[in-house]
Amino acid sequence: MFSSDILIQISPYLWLTAGAFVVLALGLFVQNEKKPLFVLITCMFLLLSILSMFCIGDPVYIMNGLLLHDKFGCWFAVLLLVSLFVVVMMIPYQTKLVAEYPSAVLSLLLMSACGGLFMIFSNHLVVFFVGLELLSIPLYVLVGLGHHKGKSSEASFKYFLLGAVAAAVFIYGTALIWSSTSSMRIDELFEIFRSPLYQTLPKTFWFGLSLVVVSLLFKLGVFPFHFWIPDVYEAAPASINAWMSTASKIAVVGVLIRLFYMFPVLDSFEPEHVTSKWMITMGVFSIFSMMWGSIGGLYQKDFKRLLGYSTISHMGYVLMFISSTFGKSYDETFEVLFFYLCIYVIANLVMFLLISQSEEKQDVTVDNCKGLVTSHPVIALGFAFGLLSLAGLPPFAGFVAKFKLFYFVIGQGGIYLVIFAILSSIISVVYYFRILANMFLEDGHTTFQVQQEGRRIWLILFLAFLLILFGILPQIVQNWLF
């Protein structure tokens, strides 16, 4: 029944699931003190999954068209898995997160990665929903494991409640889409859209599609569905933040592009056209989330909360890009978007993983990094690279990424969007600069304490170094991808 071919195709999921169960089972027999063993096994399964990803080549529908395996999805998936790999490698052993329940945490992480993979490759709304839940439910749990007991539980509950509502909205939207088209496969919806049939689609279909998109925007955390981000980011353990701020973004962006590719291409801009209505809505959302993220971050004291706001505005840029890619295929948009996401992911990993090295001893706030450069120069350097890249200053990779993004959007006639994006960049530079000034320019004694100085810091520094390398030689990524 199962040919070996299909086995190869689904092996990435299998390795992740197997890994999750093996690690969980191992927790029953092995003492919690042997954390390196757990981490080693998790990393091994992740590596296997990443390697098996390279067997996926030409676009192919598998599982009766439930999943679509293609090159583009593959890159998103590899990015997702590599970022999990880095997170797992970097989780400090002393934190409560790993010290108390190593097997549970690691297996939850693997499961949510599996969910992310389902989302990226899904060709069917229900499979997508399963992936979404598989990604989110472990995150609800993991967020609650922060060291502030009350705050973490509150954030976890908040995240869960809102996430559940979003999931319900998604299901409702899917049902409406199914009732009006009798299909839930994305490629079949695509056929309908590209045929003249799409003009006869009932209102319920559009309502359903908007509900689906709303729940995706919720996961992405853009305006007006962004309220959970700062709270959850503040309370969650930083290692989990690193995973949360990359995984769900990568997965959702991969899907949104695929969904909006369905829309008919706009030859000339008619405000009454379906595509242009959607473009305007998404554009307005992106403007608001860029501005919200940059203005809201100005007065934040907590470092992670501030990064939450920064995430909102960065996802605003991504949404700005997506809003101008309606009807465009992956071929045109992939390179820009993937480069942007890569840089965003690397920068966020650097930031959160550096925070995770200290946070249980002492909350990391903007004020207590004063004079960091004198006590921990290497860590300060890592922070500086990450922040400057997030701020989009040359010669850091964030600049090239932003440049490509703006270039594409202006080419699509979105100069107004870009002007808002520039304004938001200028405002958000103020808070990035505030942290950098505290670290490098102010005198003072930092309370930042690194729990474990050691070789693992160099891994983060390697990532930080990538940020400058890709900024100076962006060709590397480009040549590698194509």
Add this chain to the structure above:
Amino acid sequence: MSFLSLQIFFPFLCGMLLLFLPSSKQKYIWNITIGIAAVTFLMSLMLWTQFDFLIPTIFQWEERFDWIQKYGVYYHIGVDGLGLVMVTLSSFLTLIALYLSRNSIQKRVKEFAFSMLMLETAMIGTFCALDLFLFYVFWEIVLLPMCILIGVYGGEKRMYATKKFFVYTLFGSLFMLVGLIALYNINMTNHGMVSSSLVDMTLMKVPASQQFWLLIAFLLAFLIKVPVFPFHTWLPLAHVEAPMAGSVILAGVLLKMGAYGILRFAIPLFPDAMIQIAPWMIALSVVGIVFGAMMAYAQSDIKKLIAYSSVSHMGFVTLGIFSLHPTALTGAMFQLVAHGLSTGALFLMIGYIYDQKHTREMSQYGGIASVMPRYTVIFFVTTLAAIGLPGLCGFVGEFLILMGAFQSHVISSPVVIIGIAVSGVVLGAVYMLKLFEHMFLGPVTNEKNQKLKDYKWGQLIAMGALVICMVYLGIRPNSLLQILKIQHVQPVEISVVKEVRRVQ
């Protein structure tokens, strides 16, 4: 890698190596840093020996290879006469500023040295870049070391000054980025080819109707950096709070980058819009000249006075540029160098005296001519050069600018404009001489000033080199004027004439 690339990156690479030295060995770090700066300066002099002075408008030492292929971005560098002069000015001022900062910077010396060297690389890179993208990258990199210089080694309000400097200049340059991308796209639709190389972009002419907003976006960055009148508020603050070397580089080179950007990029890329916008910019420049001079007169803080005088003098530069007349343009370029030398020297001297007295209040000094004779002589010559006394460098630039502006086609009532601008020169003499009188002449009013130390031989030689340059350029301006030509003066002039004829 050509010699010019080496010239650009040499300070930075050496600075990187410097970071590995132990910070306790301050003496070695200073010696090595000054050595690196000296070698960089010698390298820029090497450029002079190989420069073909018969063709100063042609880019020499050109180097070009692909950087980001898909977007037509090249690593394209080269210098013409203007670039060569600016590169030399940057390396010269960096060397002298480093040499004279030796006694005033005591803490975190290694970081200071690294910032200065990185700044030098970024400045030289800005003046050599012939690709807009590359130019933008260098232009932005300049901000980071400058922020460290002001933020770590500055005065009490340094954090506020740094923040304002950073955000203000970034505000302008991000709009330049939008303009740059929009320019790309326009070229893409009109010519089907993307390239950010200046040479290619000049060939692909932008339709006159689209030039205006692009020019506005570019000018926003340049005018803030210069700074032209309503955008100048960051300058006095940054100058006052910056350490001596920071002030020198800021006044001597960074302000010039704005004017350089207009000359190098705005004029050739948007010639039609330049004519359109020139009258407004001339009005702003003239307002800036008078406003800066009046503000300078009102200051009691010496550094603030010099900072406002910079606003006034840079007003002359923009007046010269936007007159769009060859004589005025040459004058503006000359003024860049002259102002860099004289203001740089003034900040160096104020920094020297500040290190001893820790005050910048004019009233705290008085009659120190008798205490510090060598210092006084140098200060006097520099003051005269800043005022624009014939025979010193300041005169040539201002004279050429005013002469060119008088003949300019874009100024409808030259008598009024020139009249106001000249009143700025007069006011300049008033506030500078007031400063000189309050600080140096009369009896020593403050007893503590008796203990002030005069320049030692080494410092005297460094300052003397600046003074010699000022005098030499005043007496033989031709040595510089013959190479201060840019390629695109001619076409602008022709199109100005055409425009005027069309109007008539």
